Amino acid sequence: MVITDFLERNARLYRDETALVEINPSHERDKAVTWREFSLIERTRPDAPYRREMTWSQFDKKANRFANLLLSRGLKKGTKVGILLMNCLEWLPIYFGILKAGCLAVPLNFRYSSEEIQYCLGLADVEALVFGPEFVDRLEPILPALDQVRIRFYVGKQVPAFAESYQELVRYCSLEAPPVCLEQEDLAAIYFSSGTTGFPKAILHNHRALYSACLTEQHHHGQTHEDVFLCIPPLYHTGAKMHWFGSLISGGKAVLLRGVSPQWILRAVTEEKCTIVWLLVPWAQDILDAIDNGSVNLDHYLLDQWRLMHIGAQPVPPSLIHRWQKIFPHHAYDTNYGLSESIGPGCVHLGVENIHKVGAIGKPGYQWQAKVVDELGREVSQGEVGELAVKGPGVMLCYYKNPEATAEVLRDGWLFTGDMAQVDEDGFIYLVDRKKDVVISGGENLYPVQIEDFLRRYDKIKDVAVIGLPDPRLGEIAAAIIEVKEGMSCTQEEIEAFCQELPRYKRPRKIIFDRIPRNPTGKIEKPALRKKYYHGRLVEAQTTN
Structure with a gap:
């Protein structure tokens, strides 16, 4: 069985x-409606200008049409076949159409620059591209270098001269499933790594991996046909799509929200009667802050049906979940750990029954194994820090056209994640930090995530990132880069006083107040912060020497 079978x-x-x-x-045109009026009158808006929907029959037919095209x-x-689209109603039928045709789906990050788009299309040997209006200006400068992308379909109005209209062409294609036989070992998709150490790597997966993601997600969160999943993160990323696979396997409704404001998240939950919401850390933080500062009034929303909030894609501060539970005590909570190399979320999983272990990423997920090892690949003792390795049906086949990088992370079926972790006495795994983010200060290993979790307990801090900066001694x-909550002020002296609770060697030696950049999947963009602050400090250290 393959995932297209679930759709059919x-x-x-x-x-x-x-x-x-x-x-x-x-696309909302009724801006004059107040929140109070919305809370009393507009519980559901099926005819709203900002809302489109699709039935399961329409979904399958649209996928068949595109496959036949x-x-x-x-x-x-x-x-x-590349996909360069913002989240929209067309995204998933296009993805499934590619799979039904026996082709490989190649989703691209919608933040890619022209240079990155060109690089990824070439690396993945993409021959056809589906794109939206947001990307015309980024594609035009690289057209001379895109000879291999011989087919270009445009999703939208005002079709550019170098593409064809997706909407116009699929109208004339057959509604029937194409005569393509798919097996679990067939190649299915190429996803791209975050590219935090240079250009992204192409991650190759087969249909078995996609199918296993459906089973893992549904096993973890128990989606039923009655559940409604609110999907906010970008669909090009494995996290969002593989969490939606729980809706696919159960035949439940999913809502794609093209916005991340607290008001719209809660409004979508109310109007669509959402029961499961996957949030990133910044969005959960924004919701709590909006409630605290009064810009969101929970009395304006209907949220009783919301049963599960889960978070993934980055370390989750325990203080955030404790705050969430105080405001939403009836919510089950879960966190999932995964990588694009492990087909997204779920290879390690906390479990809703283990809320007492909040802060841990959990234990091996359904169908998965995990271990924490030293540099020689030997399992470390309880409490010791080592590299997390995982093994299961969702591990990538390879980095496409990059055997050297593949050999670095794949060993005897185990995927070495590059994340440093430790295991407690009950077998729960805790992330310590990314291997490359560990700060070595005076011979001591400092794990930024631990310092960040501590600093987030300070009520004036909205977000924080800890990075290493060069020092002559x-x-x-x-260095702690701190983003202060809106409307508040904070001083270096306050932070230093708060940090007295930390062991001396863990205290940040430098405090910087600035905005914390995060990518579309919620991960802190530490390379951008290092680029911004590292050079000046390096010159200073070299001068001192």
């Missing part, structure tokens, strides 16, 4: 039921 099954069983809803706040253009099993020092 849902089209038969739940033909006219809603599969997907897109909510785009930028690809085949009609001579694309064959194994051809790579200690080699490196820990």
Whole structure:
């Protein structure tokens, strides 16, 4: 069985039921409606200008049409097809159409520059590209270098001269499933790494990995046909899509929200009766802050059906979850750990029954194994820090066209994650930090995540990132970049006083007040912070020497 089988099954069983809803706040025209009026009158807005929906039958037919369009253009099993779209109602039918044609789906980060788009299309050998209006200006400068991308479909109005209209072409394609036989060992998709150490690497997965992600997600969160999943993160990333796989396997409705404001998140939960919401740390923080400062009034929303809030994609501060539980005590909470190399979330999983272990990423997920090892690959003792390695059906096949990088992380079926971790007496795994982010100061290993978790307990801090900066005596020092909550002021002396609770060697030696940049999946962009602050400090250290 492959994941396209789930779509075809849902089209038969739940033909006219809603599969997907897109909510785009930028299309709302009734700005005059007050929040109080919304809370009393507008519980559900199926005819709202910012809302589109699609049934399971329509979803399957649209996927079939696109698959047949690809085949009609001579694309064959194994051809790579790029997707460069913002989250929208068309995204998943296009993805499934690519799979149904036997092609490989190649989603691209919507933040990529022209240079990065060109690099990734070339690296993955993409021959066809589906893109939206947001990317025309980024594609035009690199057109001379995109000869291998011989087919270009445009999703939207005002089709550029170098592309064809997706909407116009699929209208004339067959609604029937194409005669392509898919097996679990067939290649299915190429995803890209975050590219934090240079250009992204291409991660190759087969259909077995995608199918296993469905089973793992549904096993962890128990999605039923009645559940409604609110999906906010970008679909190009494995995290968002693989969490949606729980809706796919259960035939439940999913809502794609194109906005991250606390008001729109809570409004979408209210209007669409969402029961499961996956948040990133910054969005959960923004919701809590909006409640605290009064810009959100929970009386304006209907949230009783919301049963599960879960977070992934980055370390989760325990203080954040403790705050969340005080305001939403009826919510089950979970956290999931994963990488694109492990087909997204779930290879390590806390479990809703283990809320007492908040702060841990959990134990090996359904169908997965995990261990923490030293530099020689030997398991470390309880409490010792080592590198986390995972093994399971979602481990990538390889880094496409990069055997050297593959050999560095894949050993005897184990994926070495590059994340430093430790295991407690009950077998729960705690992330310590990324291997490359460890700060070595005066011979001591400092783990920024531990310092960040401590600093987030200070009520004036909205977000924080700890990085290493060069120092002539200690080699490196820990620097804390701190983003203060809106409307508040904070001084270096306050932070230094608060940090007296930390062991001396863990206290940040430098305090910087600035905004914390995060990527679309919520991860702190530490390379950007190092680039901003590292050079001046390096010159200073070299001058001192």
